[in-house]
Amino acid sequence: MVEDNRNLIMEIQKRFSKLSKGQKLIAQYIIDNYDKAAFMTASKLGDKVGVSESTVVRFANAMDFEGYPQLQRGLQEIIKTKLTTVQRVEMAREYPDEIEALKKVLKSDMDNIRSTLDSIDHEVFLEVIDLIFKADKIYIIGLRSSTALAEYLGFYLNLVLDNVKIISYGISDLFEQMLRVSDKDLVIAISFPRYSNRTLQTVKYAKEQGVPIVGITDSLLSPLADIADHSLTAKSNMLSFVDSLVAPLSLINAIIVAVGMREKEEVTDYFNKLEEIWEKYNIYDRQG
Incomplete structure (x- = not known):
C-alpha cells in the first residue's frame, strides 16, 4: 500500500500501463x-466510469490496498486540506435526510475515536506529559477551528499547573505574546485541516528560539507535524463543512487527566478551595 498519501496519485500514474482496460478508466477518472472520487462509493464510482463495482474493488487491490474503503481514505487524506468551505457544503448533499446525517455523524465520530486509540503512540504521549511538567511556562496556540481546543486545554492545565499562557488573537500580535519564550518553556500547538498558516508561522518562530514543540494534529503528514518535536495525532475526518473535533478533544482530555494524576494532592486542594468559592458566590445551580 502507498504509505504516503501525498504520492497516491503519482503511484496510480506509475502503475497505469499495467492496469486492465476497466481499471484504467477508474484510474484516469x-x-x-x-x-469527487474520494467521496463516492465503489458502486457509484463504477457507475460513473462504466465498470462494475467488483472492478473498482479489484482496482483498489491492484494499488495494494486491502479494499476500496482504504483507497477512499487515502484520497480523502489528499484533499482534506484543499477543499474550500463551499466544496465541503456540497459533501453534505450525500445525506438523504437529517436523521441519516445524525446517524452518520455520530458513527463517524466513534470511528475517529477508535482509530485514534488504535494509532496513538504511547511513548510519545508519556514524553509529552513529562515535557509539560519540566517546562517553566507552557504556551498553547490553536487558531480558527482549533481555538476551542486550545482554550479548553489551557483552562484545565492552568488549574493544575498555574503556568499556562494561551496564545490568541487580541490587542497584541501573536509574536508579541511569545516575545519572552525561552528554551526552558514548552509550546503546545493544535492545528487541524484546514491548517492555519498563522499557527504554523508562530510555531516556526518558537522553534527558532529553541523551544520544544508539541503538535496535536490529525496526521504525521500534516505541516504541523513537520515542525513539531513530538506529535500526537487524532482523527478529524470531515463529514461536511465542519470538521470532527471529537477525537482531538478526547485526546486533550486524556492529557489533562494524565497531568492531574501526577498532581493529585494539589488538584484536590485546589478544587476544594474552588468548591468553597462556588458555594459562597452561588456560581452553580444547587440542583445541578
Missing part, C-alpha cells in the same frame, strides 16, 4: 477528479 481518479487522476482527473480525485476530489
Whole structure:
C-alpha cells in the first residue's frame, strides 16, 4: 500500500500501463477528479466510469490496498486540506435526510475515536506529559477551528499547573505574546485541516528560539507535524463543512487527566478551595 498519501496519485500514474482496460478508466477518472472520487462509493464510482463495482474493488487491490474503503481514505487524506468551505457544503448533499446525517455523524465520530486509540503512540504521549511538567511556562496556540481546543486545554492545565499562557488573537500580535519564550518553556500547538498558516508561522518562530514543540494534529503528514518535536495525532475526518473535533478533544482530555494524576494532592486542594468559592458566590445551580 502507498504509505504516503501525498504520492497516491503519482503511484496510480506509475502503475497505469499495467492496469486492465476497466481499471484504467477508474484510474484516469481518479487522476482527473480525485476530489469527487474520494467521496463516492465503489458502486457509484463504477457507475460513473462504466465498470462494475467488483472492478473498482479489484482496482483498489491492484494499488495494494486491502479494499476500496482504504483507497477512499487515502484520497480523502489528499484533499482534506484543499477543499474550500463551499466544496465541503456540497459533501453534505450525500445525506438523504437529517436523521441519516445524525446517524452518520455520530458513527463517524466513534470511528475517529477508535482509530485514534488504535494509532496513538504511547511513548510519545508519556514524553509529552513529562515535557509539560519540566517546562517553566507552557504556551498553547490553536487558531480558527482549533481555538476551542486550545482554550479548553489551557483552562484545565492552568488549574493544575498555574503556568499556562494561551496564545490568541487580541490587542497584541501573536509574536508579541511569545516575545519572552525561552528554551526552558514548552509550546503546545493544535492545528487541524484546514491548517492555519498563522499557527504554523508562530510555531516556526518558537522553534527558532529553541523551544520544544508539541503538535496535536490529525496526521504525521500534516505541516504541523513537520515542525513539531513530538506529535500526537487524532482523527478529524470531515463529514461536511465542519470538521470532527471529537477525537482531538478526547485526546486533550486524556492529557489533562494524565497531568492531574501526577498532581493529585494539589488538584484536590485546589478544587476544594474552588468548591468553597462556588458555594459562597452561588456560581452553580444547587440542583445541578
